[in-house]
Amino acid sequence: MDPSPAELRRLASLSELACLVADGSAPRRGALAQATGLSRAAVAQRVDLLIARGLLVETEPEPVGRGRPPASLRLAPEAALVAAVDLGATHCRIAVTTLDGRPLAEQARDLDIDDGPTRVLGAVHELIGKLLEKAGRPSRDVRAISIGVPGPVEASTGTVIRPPIMRGWDGYRVPEFFAESEGERGRKHELHRADVLVDNDVNIMAFGEYSHRRDGEHLLYVKVGTGIGCGIVSGGVLHRGASGAAGDIGHIRLPGHDDVLCHCGNSGCVEAVAGGKALANALKEAGLKAEGVRDVVRLVEEGNPVALRRVREAGRQIGEVLASLVSFHNPDAIVLGGRLAQLHEELLADIRAVIYRRALPLATRSLTIETSTLGERAGVEGAARLAARHLLSPRGIGRLLTRPE
Incomplete structure (x- = not known):
């Protein structure tokens, strides 16, 4: 059921605070109040909720000289995992990262995009599972899968549209592949609870480079x-x-x-x-x-x-x-x-x-x-950043706050 307008406004406020912390614009409570125009009491209420739900952590810095500096906020690395996937014409690179972008496991391998969506995405699914095993994390912790593909994409639906070099992909909705639960295709790892985002591979590279530079x-x-x-x-x-x-x-x-x-x-x-x-x-x-x-x-x-x-x-x-x-x-x-x-x-x-x-x-x-x-990591870096931005959006943060059992 869609959230009510009042609930959406509340989630939008929580999302704004979380995004300001995530990009480093306002890492302290006072800075959040200044950036958003909210009262310190309103900021404290919302920040305390995000901390209690495991999305933010607050650390006390070591005192230097007189007085105690204000505590710093950051995304909780254990809040959610992201699978970042960069598909090229002849290769792929996949990383499993924390919500704040720290890679837990990463691997690159050769593949042929012209093998078609079922075979290629099956290999992606399998490799995500291996990376999760390497990181020692269960598949239910993956809350978003962000994929870049070497062709035009309708990002709102994850549909590949008339790609020049991706034989067999035209009209294919990539999220539907991951929507099937464990056992429907003999899969060992269950990823159907994760949101699936799909974009052109150069778009995610651009966003990765931008996020890394920020100048x-x-x-x-x-x-x-x-x-x-x-x-x-x-x-x-x-x-x-x-x-x-x-x-x-x-x-x-x-x-x-x-x-x-x-x-x-x-x-x-x-x-x-x-x-x-x-x-x-x-x-x-x-x-x-x-x-x-x-x-x-x-x-x-x-x-x-x-x-x-x-x-x-x-x-x-x-x-x-x-x-x-x-x-x-x-x-x-x-x-x-x-x-x-x-x-x-x-x-x-x-x-x-x-x-x-x-x-x-x-x-x-x-x-x-x-x-x-960033070199060859630009794609997975951008995919991870886009996934984090999605999860911290008003609707995304609403799902994180009501995580499944």
Whole structure:
């Protein structure tokens, strides 16, 4: 049964306090009162409830000099567990974390997203179970599963919509796979009580990078791997667009490349020209051993001049697209991720040069352009943060406060 309007207002107030503590904006009772405008008595009542229900903990710092400093609040690490899942075209990384983002167990493995949803999600389910066993925690403690997939997603329903590279996934509702209870598919671990969130993989990477940095409110995270995609944070909020398609920059047309066909059905897309798969194919045609992005990186690191020339040209082509985005979005930062971002000296230098040459000075005056600080963990970091934000929302916190037996 849906909560009443009065109950929703109460939960919204509890949610606001918990979120302020979670992001470090107001780690003390006095700061919470100042940030929310609530009286100290009202803050104390709500904080005491969150502590009593196991969502917050309060620690007394060691006294320094005269007087006792105020106690600090933080999320209780045992309040709930989150399963953070980053699915790529050829790999996955999964972490089981506490509500405050501390990883308890984590593992990466190769997989083929084209094996289809049942097989891929079955492997995800199995790996989450193994990580829980490693962490020594029961599956009932997992209150949210947050999954990033390499394709367009209707985030409100977790439905994959016409993905270019995910064969067999079109129209598939990912949460329904986890909604079935233990035994329905012979599963050992029961995860059907957990809320399941699904988003595009680059979106969760962008949010992970933003949450880790927090030195600006407007960020573009550009993943350059097998394909090219972009996650957008605007005003501190992940921007998905009207239908969840925002940031699909890999299919922006590059002038002068109409002879290059893209798997989306159009021609001249920047992904088809400068993505990792396109680079590997070009190097293979040049007589080099290059089956995928890893081989492109290897050849450049070995100093192969053909590979280096191709990667630098790709950097300039990607830079042309990003220069237009800088003029449109005016971000504080562009963060480059994905496997090709390992070639930061070779790729980033040319991207940066084109952006600063093409975009107006006002748009680039405070712009930083750099590679990801989280690397391959950006996806699971973002998935965990999004799951925590969901669990601390008014409705989410209501379910946490009435946890099942």
